[in-house]
Amino acid sequence: MGLFSKLKAVLTKTRDGVGKKLNEIFAKDKLGEDFYDQLEDLLISSDVSVKTTMEIVDEIRETAIKEKCKDKDYVVELLKSELYDTINYADALEVKSPAVIMVVGVNGVGKTTTIGKLANKFVKEGKSVTIAAADTFRAAASDQLSVWAERAKVRIIKHSEGADASAVVFDAIESAKARNTDVLIIDTAGRLHVKTNLMEELKKMDRVVKREYPNANYYKLIALDATTGQNAYNQVEVFNQAVGIDGIILTKLDGTAKGGFIISLSYELEVPVVYVGTGEKIDDIEDFDANEFIEAMF
Amino acid sequence: MALFSGLSDKLNHIFSKLTKHGKLTELEIKTAMREVRIALLEADVNISVVKEFVAKVSERAVGQEILKSLSPTQQVIKIVNEELIALMGSTNSKLTFTNPPTVIMMAGLQGAGKTTLVGKLGLMLKKQGRKPLLVACDVYRPAAINQLKVVGEKAGCTVFEKGQGNPVKIAKEGVAYAKSYGFDTVIIDTAGRLQIDEQLMQELEDIKAEVNPAEILLVVDSMTGQVAVEVANTFNKRLEVTGLVLTKLDGDTRGGATLSMKAVTGKPIKFCSVGEKLGDLEPFYPDRMANRILGMGDVLSLIEKAQEAVTEEQAKKMEKKFRENSFTLDDYLTQFETMNKMGGIKDVLAMLPGMGGKFKIREEDIDEKQMLRTKAIIQSMTMYERENPSVINSSRKNRIAKGSGTTIQEVNRLLKQFEQTKQMMKQMKNNRMFRF
Structure with a gap:
């Protein structure tokens, strides 16, 4: 089922x-x-x-x-x-090695959990994975990510709380390159898109990836909470302007919210949904299926 | 140009054809209410709540005399606004305290911001002279307990935790611990859960039965969409919550979920969480929220304030300048002084819709001391320079800087800001609401 x-x-x-x-x-x-x-x-x-x-x-x-x-x-x-x-205008996301995936989004949408699931998914596909704990802001965020790294049995690069997020990204890239890691996934701190200084910090991380790992296939994904309303549009728009967004991860679809905002998003911004999160267990992530999504609305 | 294309614009358009009607007719109201409906839906107010609300407002609006001082648009907005405020209730941020220890319990979906709120509330109560104990009952999310420990430490509050044990038991032990060690308040952090998760909802009921909380706060993300009604309704039915807390209000969401939840539960909104820092917890202001939902900032108070601060004659002169785009540095100075009369630029900017995000106003731009320097710089210019800023070359800049006791950089910055303001004026000049 x-x-x-x-x-x-x-x-x-x-x-x-x-x-x-x-x-x-x-x-x-x-x-x-x-x-x-x-x-x-x-x-x-x-x-x-x-x-x-x-x-x-x-x-x-x-x-x-x-x-x-x-x-x-x-x-x-x-x-x-x-x-x-x-x-339904985009094919499923094909992650080609060496890959860097940066996951961004506002607070509390489920970025860290999603990264745990993604790491597990790639490992199951036979890829080697490293995750970078670049959320150095939220209390115990890297502890939370460490638990997921352990569950997915992947390596994690982290600094202490309050450290420079870009420095974590830099170290993680060095490590990924040295070990020929297939996929490097970067967790970032949740930030409301209206906070200019935090968006600047994100741009800096983005520059570090581009500069330090130019030959990587670089994907920037935004996590959106399905329970969100029309603000989802602003979120994608502003993050897209800041670093360019390649795809959406729609989280918490196991609730009763439908995430219908992605229809308006697709209408106007043309950012495809690539994954959906459907629970708190490590396997609760799937490729987006437009047909199933529509059916669930009716 | 999305900035001011809010409800008031649309209503202006509708009413532009009618002038000086004595009463609002049914047809006019109906057309206006269609726009109100859209505005509310765009703000994420639940569709059933919108329908009820619009019906109620229409009933009140039909046949109303238009007040002399208001345009039909302002009249309709006034009614909508009043009804919104009435619906959202009065300011009520008081927590109920019982014989110690008072137990406060959190509930909500995943990622609503419960753990952070526990820290904020702990800090607030501590400042009020209470001695709160934070109890870690989120045993599911990885590192949630660690997060509470860090947050608790920052707030200077003791955290009670028993690892990944049974949350009901931990809550009970937490309260017993508080009794033995003289804590007068217990704040219980719980795991985020879906309202349809039978097992976890039962767990909350069990915690409630065990510790008999004086307050059960439903913590809700202010960005929540249509589902807010269902979430609030279910949590309230199962737990009989005592109040709502809105989080992440420092974003640019219109926050219509507030109205939905208030409508469906009837429970007061006790606090708003407005920032990343632990001190960022505020009482709830229904009037501000109403304006926010309507997407118009605090335009009504702005109009009132403007009327107090600006004479009719000044207003006309300024409007002409807006229109002709012949705004000079002298006018810029006058504007600043007017703003000061209106309670300072920070107040004014905060009242403008969409201001926060769109123009990227930084703290340093609205430093009020900075304004005194601005005044000094402009007053060190000749009249000719004030009318024609383009003639200000580097030798003139040098003189101005010396005259005002500032630096050339500061003069440059002012000139740049002036240019930006002129640009802004250009964009605003077509908007009726802002011709004061």
Whole structure:
């Protein structure tokens, strides 16, 4: 049983069945205003932005009218495929050795946990992994990462708390190069994207990677919490401006939040989702599957 | 240009066609409410809460006399604002204290900021003369206990921990320890959990039953989206929380989740966490939050303050300058003085919507002592130089620096800031709200 079927089971319980609601409305009013309003509500309550929602639903409505469609299921399928096309434009991320993955994001989205899972995933794929504890700010962050490193059985490079994060990155790169490590994963401190000085610190780390390890395949991933609302957009925008973002890791998808903001994100910023986090266990990470993601919304 | 394209702009647009109506009609309200609805949804207020809220506000707004001093836009915003504030309740940051030890328990999703909050709360209570004990009941997240120990040390609070034991037992032992060693307050950190995790929710209920907390605080990330309603509702139903705490409010989220959670639980918002430092814990201000949710900063107070500080004549003159972009260094000085009358530039900037992030205002830019130097520099210029800053060459700069007791670098910086301000004015000049 895949995650999303597990997830769907949860959702049907908590959500009172969107399908049921649509059925009721359709029985009363066929494909009238109420039906489309309901579709809009469905997207909005999944944290798709109002703007994107209106654009997408308007488009569906027009198509349905043009095709003189009277079938509710067909309209829902139209909507699903429109959503699918919006978010499904990138292939799964292929991490080529030697690789550096820097994970960034605001506080509390699950960066450290995600890195533990990623390390484990790469080890299982037969790659050698080193992780760099460049979150030198949060109390005991490197302790937390050490536990994950132990679980995934990978090496960890760390300094003491309060040390210069870029120095950790520098040392980790030296070590990764010396040992021909396939994947170096860098944990960074959570920072709200409005804090200019912390974003400057991040840019410095980014420069260190580029300068010290120019031949590495360098991926910058942002971790976004699925329970976040419209602020996710600002987060990606500002981090993207600061260091350039190659992909999104959508965390905490095992809750009841849908992370619908990624639809608006894909619409406007074109940053693909590459991984999803689905729990607190080390195996709870998967490649993003657009189809499953959409299905879980309905 | 996203800066001022908030609700007020949209409403201005809607009402631009109507002038001097005596009353707000139903149709006008309906159109305006569509924009209010979008603004609230964009701020992450839950959709069911929005529907209820909009219905209530419409009812109140229809048929209302437009006050002489306000435009229809301001009138609608005023009603929306008042209703928002009413809904979010009054300032109530008081914690309940019982016979010692008072037990305060944390609850919330993963990554909401519970552990950091425990440290902040500990520090706050300590400053109030209490003696808090921090109890580590997050036995699941790796190094959560270490994190609490570090945070506790920074706050100067004792941390009680029993490693990865049974959280219910640890909580109980923590309270017993507090009793024996004279701690008057116990703050219990708990592991983050999903509201649908039956086993872990049961664990919280068990802790509650064991230690009978005076306060159960639901800690919520202010960036939370639509799911906030469900989270708050479930936690409240199972634990009967006593209050909410908003974290990470120092970001640029509009924080609509606040409204959702307040609406669904009816519980007071007790504190806001606004920074990385342990001292960054504030009481909750419903009026500020209302403005934030509407995406308009504290525009209303700004309008009021501006009206007090600027005479009609000055305002007209300034508006003309805005329009013609003929803003001189002399006007720059006048602006500074006006700002001072309005409570200092820090206050004013804090009230402007979207100001924090977009223009990257640094502390040193808004140092009020700096302003005195600015004044000195401008007053050391000739009238001609003030009108035509482009003529200021290096020999003039040298003279100005000497005259004002500053350095050439400072003169340069001022000229640069002036240019930036001019740019800003250009962007603002089309906005009605800011023509004071």
